[in-house]
Amino acid sequence: MRFFVETFGCQMNVADSLEMGRRLRARGFRTTKQLDRADVVLVNSCTVRDHAEHKALSFLGRLADWKSAAPGRLLIFAGCAAERLKDRLGRRFPQVDLVAGAKSIGDFDRLLAERFPALPFDGQQEWVDAWGWAPGLGETGLPGEGVTAFVTIMRGCNYACTYCVVPSVRGRELYRPAASIFSEVKERAAQGQREILLLGQTVNSYRPQGPNPGPEGREISDFSDLLQMVDAVPGVARIRFMSPHPHYVDERLAQAIHRSARVAPHIHLPVQSGSDAVLARMRRNYTREEFCRKVDVLRHHIPGLAVTTDFIVGFPGETEEDFLATLRLGREADLDGAYTFKYSPRPGTVSAQGADDVPDSVKEERLARLMEETDSRSRTKLAQLVGKTQEVLVEKGASEGSGFVWEGRTAHCRKIYVTSAKTHTTGDLLSVRVERADGKTLYGRVDA
Ligand code: SF4
Known part of the structure; x- marks a missing residue:
């Protein structure tokens, strides 16, 4: 069967x-x-x-x-x-x-x-526990599994962003016990999955109520504790997490990332808009200034941190002024890249009850301007890496005919093709000198 x-x-x-x-x-x-x-x-x-x-x-x-x-x-x-x-x-x-x-x-x-x-x-x-983990059943060969292990640490969302259907379809936050997370990470690492991707709708809001013992009975009270617990698992080469909410970014998290040797210096922190008026109508629970301050705190503690984000354009009531504030945010917060989306109302959400009053032609035009800005910023950041050495996690052999042998990602999650005189295996960490940047991709050679 x-x-x-x-x-x-x-x-x-x-x-x-x-x-x-x-x-x-x-x-x-x-x-x-x-x-x-x-x-x-x-x-x-x-x-x-x-x-x-x-x-x-x-x-x-x-x-x-x-x-x-x-x-x-x-x-x-x-x-x-x-x-x-x-x-x-x-x-x-x-x-x-x-x-x-x-x-x-x-x-x-x-x-x-x-x-x-x-x-x-x-x-x-x-x-099989309530979170789907079972000893010995890790190697499923399903799409999505490779060098990276997807480890769910929480489900649901306690927020109520006015455009978002997630809280109604996924329910309120449920936190997975630390012991179950630890067991899964240990087994994944032992199976050779070298990168751990911790997942949750607002992953850094992880705060179980009551006792939550991790290894050796150590209490795991929040996401910062959890990062350090995973960081100590032998065999783990790199740790990422997705998607953090800006509200839970603070000094403690920044220090935990700094202390955890394997947590990648990259955070994808969705901001959605650069306009305070729009952020308030979205009920995002932070202002533009607070978002920038949080990015500063992270950068202060984590040298070489890359910050990427998500933007939505054309939210109801978004004026040209609001949009320009979004456009300026990339430069002011020195963001490394962004995913950009056009607002579309989802049934059952608060914002869908009002008028979708930004004409589609205006949404399209703003989206194009924002993409141009974010792509150009991203290209500049990539070009700055040429001549520098990056740590690359090998994900697979490059496709035939590409002339390159290995495909992987840098610590900033940039895709890179690597030539090497030696044989490597998936999951190896290589020290790679970047020779060229092209669009969203880097090309390099293993440092001798
Ligand atoms: S956008 Fe994110 S934080 Fe907001 S309601 Fe949706 S899942 Fe929750």
């Missing part, structure tokens, strides 16, 4: 697919990358933007033929769009056998057992 997984959306969703995949593996299923060989298909969906939801639903629609091509095939629709649409899916997609919304990931085993009581079960089920 084999299962096929298609994941839409963010890295949290990739991690959730891995967790659900582990539960299927505990029932004796094996993965396949060929749809026509699959007995079970798991579609893990995203709803954060209309486009992402539409892509998942059209894939689901195309699976009607797969489902009817052989008896006994099972189709599972999971994730954020599944949570948002669950009661309305049946009529449009009768081919779906089980809906497992984003709030049900921890309950996936029970849903499987209830809906498919005849599914095989090899007796390991009780080993």
Whole structure:
């Protein structure tokens, strides 16, 4: 029996697919990358933007033929769009056998057992904890797994940003016990996954109430403690985290990153807008000045820190003045790069109840100006690396014909192609001299 997984959306969703995949593996299923060989298909969906939801639903629609091509095939629709649409899916997609919304990931085993009581079960089920980790089930070979281990440390979000559908589809924050995180990280590192990516919707708000013992009974009270716990696991070469919220960035976190030798000097800190008026209407819980001050605190403690961000343009009521404030923020905060998005209202959010009053042509025009600014800033930062030595984590052999042997990432998460006279393996840390920067990619040679 084999299962096929298609994941839409963010890295949290990739991690959730891995967790659900582990539960299927505990029932004796094996993965396949060929749809026509699959007995079970798991579609893990995203709803954060209309486009992402539409892509998942059209894939689901195309699976009607797969489902009817052989008896006994099972189709599972999971994730954020599944949570948002669950009661309305049946009529449009009768081919779906089980809906497992984003709030049900921890309950996936029970849903499987209830809906498919005849599914095989090899007796390991009780080993899978509520966060999907199970000893020995780490190597699933699912898309997204390679040198980087995706380790979920919390789920949900206690914020209420007015444009965001996440709190309604993922619920309030739930924190994973430190002992479970530690066990998973230890096993991942022992299996050769050299980079640990700690995941949570607001990952740095990790603050379990009550006792939360880590290794040797040490109390893990917040995200700073957790970083240092993971930093001490043998075999871990690099630690990243995604996505932090600016509200929880403080001196303590900056010092913890500084003290943790393996935490990469890069933070992706979504700001969304450079205008205080827009930030207030988004209910982001910080001002532009506070955001810049937090970036300064981080830079003060972490030498060579790279800071990237997310921006939304065309939020309701955004004036040209507001937009110019956003445009200026990249330069003022010396940001290293940004993902830029055009606002689109999501059903059920506060901002969708008001008018989407920035014309699409204006959103497009602002998006183009912002992308030009952020891309040019990013190119300049890359060009400054030429001639310098970077620590590179090898992720894979470069594609054939590229003329380069290894593909990896610098500590700032920049993609780099590396030539080397020696043989390396995935997960090696190399000292690489950057020879060229081209667009968003670096090219270099292993230092002799
Ligand atoms: S912090 Fe805001 S944008 Fe991020 S998931 Fe929570 S509500 Fe959404």
